[in-house]
Amino acid sequence: MGTALIYDDEMTKYKLLWVDPACKIEVPERLTVSHEALVRTGLADRCVSVPVREATDAEILLAHSEEYLEAVKKTPYMSLEDLMEFTRQYGDVYFHPNIYHCAKLAAGAALQLVDSVMTGKVRNGMTLVRPPGHHSMRSAANGFCVFNNVAIAARYAKQKYGVQRVLIVDWDIHHGQGVQYCFEDDPSVLYFSWHRYEHQKFWPHLRNSDYDIVGKEKGAGFNINVPWNKVGMENGDYLSVFCHVLLPVAYEFCPDLVLVCAGFDSAIGDPEGEMCATPDVFAHLTHLLMNLAGGKLCAVLEGGYNLTSLAQSVCQTVQTLLGDPVPRPASLNSPCISALESLQCVRSAHKAYWSCLKHAADLPTSTISTKRIKLREGEETTEKGGEEEKDAEEKVWPEPPKRVTPPVCAALVLPDDVACPEGCERFSFSEDLDPLLASKLRESFLRDADDSTALITISSLIALTEKMEKNEICSGLALVRDVTKAMTSIVQHVTTVLSNRVLVVCVGDGNVPSHITEDRETLVVQMGSAQTDEQSCKYYIRVCLKKGCSDTSGFVQAVFGLLLPLGYEYDPSLVVLVRMPDSGVSDSLWQQLTGLLQSFALGHTLVLLQEEEKALVGLTASSLLGNPAPSLKQLQAPLTEDVEALERLRHRLQADWKLLQTTAPQTQ
Ligand code: Q9C
Ligand code: ZN
Numbered sequence: 048m049g050t051a052l053i054y055d056d057e058m059t060k061y062k063l064l065w066v067d068p069a070c071k072i073e074v075p076e077r078l079t080v081s082h083e084a085l086v087r088t089g090l091a092d093r094c095v096s097v098p099v100r101e102a103t104d105a106e107i108l109l110a111h112s113e114e115y116l117e118a119v120k121k122t123p124y125m126s127l128e129d130l131m132e133f134t135r136q137y138g139d140v141y142f143h144p145n146i147y148h149c150a151k152l153a154a155g156a157a158l159q160l161v162d163s164v165m166t167g168k169v170r171n172g173m174t175l176v177r178p179p180g181h182h183s184m185r186s187a188a189n190g191f192c193v194f195n196n197v198a199i200a201a202r203y204a205k206q207k208y209g210v211q212r213v214l215i216v217d218w219d220i221h222h223g224q225g226v227q228y229c230f231e232d233d234p235s236v237l238y239f240s241w242h243r244y245e246h247q248k249f250w251p252h253l254r255n256s257d258y259d260i261v262g263k264e265k266g267a268g269f270n271i272n273v274p275w276n277k278v279g280m281e282n283g284d285y286l287s288v289f290c291h292v293l294l295p296v297a298y299e300f301c302p303d304l305v306l307v308c309a310g311f312d313s314a315i316g317d318p319e320g321e322m323c324a325t326p327d328v329f330a331h332l333t334h335l336l337m338n339l340a341g342g343k344l345c346a347v348l349e350g351g352y353n354l355t356s357l358a359q360s361v362c363q364t365v366q367t368l369l370g371d372p373v374p375r376p377a378s379l380n381s382p383c384i385s386a387l388e389s390l391q392c393v394r395s396a397h398k399a400y401w402s403c404l405k406h407a408a409d410l411p412t413s414t415i416s417t418k419r420i421k422l423r424e425g426e427e428t429t430e431k432g433g434e435e436e437k438d439a440e441e442k443v444w445p446e447p448p449k450r451v452t453p454p455v456c457a458a459l460v461l462p463d464d465v466a467c468p469e470g471c472e473r474f475s476f477s478e479d480l481d482p483l484l485a486s487k488l489r490e491s492f493l494r495d496a497d498d499s500t501a502l503i504t505i506s507s508l509i510a511l512t513e514k515m516e517k518n519e520i521c522s523g524l525a526l527v528r529d530v531t532k533a534m535t536s537i538v539q540h541v542t543t544v545l546s547n548r549v550l551v552v553c554v555g556d557g558n559v560p561s562h563i564t565e566d567r568e569t570l571v572v573q574m575g576s577a578q579t580d581e582q583s584c585k586y587y588i589r590v591c592l593k594k595g596c597s598d599t600s601g602f603v604q605a606v607f608g609l610l611l612p613l614g615y616e617y618d619p620s621l622v623v624l625v626r627m628p629d630s631g632v633s634d635s636l637w638q639q640l641t642g643l644l645q646s647f648a649l650g651h652t653l654v655l656l657q658e659e660e661k662a663l664v665g666l667t668a669s670s671l672l673g674n675p676a677p678s679l680k681q682l683q684a685p686l687t688e689d690v691e692a693l694e695r696l697r698h699r700l701q702a703d704w705k706l707l708q709t710t711a712p713q714t715q
Pocket of ligand 2: 220312349351
């Protein structure tokens with residue numbers, strides 16, 4: 048199952064023919080540099096190349112009026128003056144004799160991508176198109192857009208493939224108001240957009256772009272706007288919104304297809320966005336969406352005007368779609384005050400519609416009319432904005448490091464009678480065990496059981512973690528006699544000998560030895576049902592669910608609200624995922640967790656299973672290989688007491704872990 052790449056250089060064959068400062072950034076080179084970067088890095092070659100086609104009239108009419116289509120149809124025959132005149136009725140857009148042709152190809156390319164994914168020809172894909180689409184409305188071109196490529200694609204997928212729910216994620220830095228208008232009363236399409244807003248001072252200056260515009264009638268709750276009221280937003284701000292808004296809602300929505308309005312003007316260096324998120328953040332945004340809808344994800348290019356950051360960001364996105372391990376998120380700062388305010392506002396505005404947000408805090412007091420102005424004037428230095436504007440053009444950032452895929456994707460330590468799944472490698476530690484290490488291991492972990500099999504398993508696992516550290520192996524999986532013992536020895540080895548940070552995720556009840564949890568080199572997050580007196584502390588966090596890990600919605604809530612933000616902030620170099628006996632977690636949830644954890648540590652995850660759980664080897668390995676997890680079906684509302692307990696826990700930990708914040712500090 049591959050990744051489609053759809054591109055045709057015909058779409059570079061139109062440009063601005065007169066002077067218009069608002070439109071001069073939308074140049075043909077946007078496509079050529081993006082495509083050349085994909086070719087140069089060898090990524091294009093790894094994709095399935097799919098040809099473009101023109102969208103038909105009927106397809107364009109899925110999102111546009113007949114009058115508008117007929118008007119655009121005349122543009123190829125217009126004189127320069129007529130084109131300028133025609134252009135004047137719309138905002139921030141230009142026409143050219145060849146743009147109608149290109150607009151048909153852009154929409155058609157999005158449809159080809161939907162076809163390729165829906166028919167199973169590929170798993171996912173990206174299309175590089177001009178003109179972009181998300182600003183164009185039923186009867187109007189706008190913001191460089193002629194036809195709404197993604198809106199047309201969503202309607203087409205519903206019509207042709209009977210897709211029931213479509214998620215549209217618009218990470219372009221502008222509000223795709225055209226998409227919002229198209230689906231505002233439609234509960235079958237969930238539209239999420241974040242956008243530079245600056246309290247309506249930024250283009251397109253619409254009151255409709257604010258957080259309280261949630262959709263209409265049956266579609267109420269299915270339109271999510273995250274306004275950025277400051278420039279300079281960073282990776283931490285973006286990932287925070289994904290963890291605390293988009294992902295929980297998206298999993299509750301349970302889409303059959305994910306479409307991305309993939310604009311890269313939200314990246315550092317872009318003259319329009321003036322944000323500071325680095326190109327590698329798109330690897331994470333992409334990866335976090337890849338386990339929804341059984342992996343069916345179509346990314347369609349929208350904006351992106353800094354040619355360097357655009358090309359880098361496109362490569363990060365495509366490389367992630369291809370399944371390569373994602374880079375460690377560089378320099379994740381805490382979300383800024385303004386981002387937290389937006390987060391709090393959006394979560395509060397959607398409380399009534401999504402059970403995952405039911406217990407979100409109310410609106411911050413500072414948003415109430417006059418206080419908003421006061422806050423903005425009296426902002427402290429922790430705030431972003433201000434001087435960023437001047438040096439936007441001189442912004443420099445390091446090129447994202449080359450992402451290398453280890454020769455072995457998943458290495459398995461298994462008893463001889465358990466078959467090794469396809470695509471994985473059986474790992475056995477053949478060299479004679481270092482006598483010093485052997486005696487140390489025997490002494491500290493196997494004191495009472497003179498069990499040579501267990502000793503060999505542990506030794507193999509230690510050798511495996513060393514190969515992971517050298518990036519010769521990406522991930523590992525082992526069936527062991529005693530998961531707790533295995534975890535203990537591995538964590539001790541990795542933290543002391545390799546002096547690396549380890550994130551231990553324990554699924555299910557069972558004691559975690561205190562010498563692990565007291566070590567600052569280890570962060571332990573345990574999900575279970577056991578109510579004990581033991582309080583969570585900074586490095587040992589226990590999530591208690593009334594019905595344990597069999598409660599999928601409570602578990603998912605904890606994964607997005609707690610585990611992922613903690614993982615991002617902690618930035619481990621190894622993740623150890625431990626499945627305690629009788630955890631009760633469902634197969635699909637287990638696979639989702641395994642997939643999501645590969646956001647961290649360059650995908651270096653070591654999974655430990657009890658030896659009786661042979662049946663789980665295949666599906667766990669499949670997730671380690673990057674296959675999308677089955678979807679969780681539409682989630683029930685989590686138990687109120689669980690959510691409340693989770694919120695209290697999150698609140699308590701916020702002082703230590705800043706990415707857990709979802710509210711702005713009280714002003715005054
Ligand atoms: N300073 C897309 O990104 N305003 N469209 C330009 C120039 C229009 C952006 C103002 C921006 C349109 C797809
Ligand atoms: Zn844009």
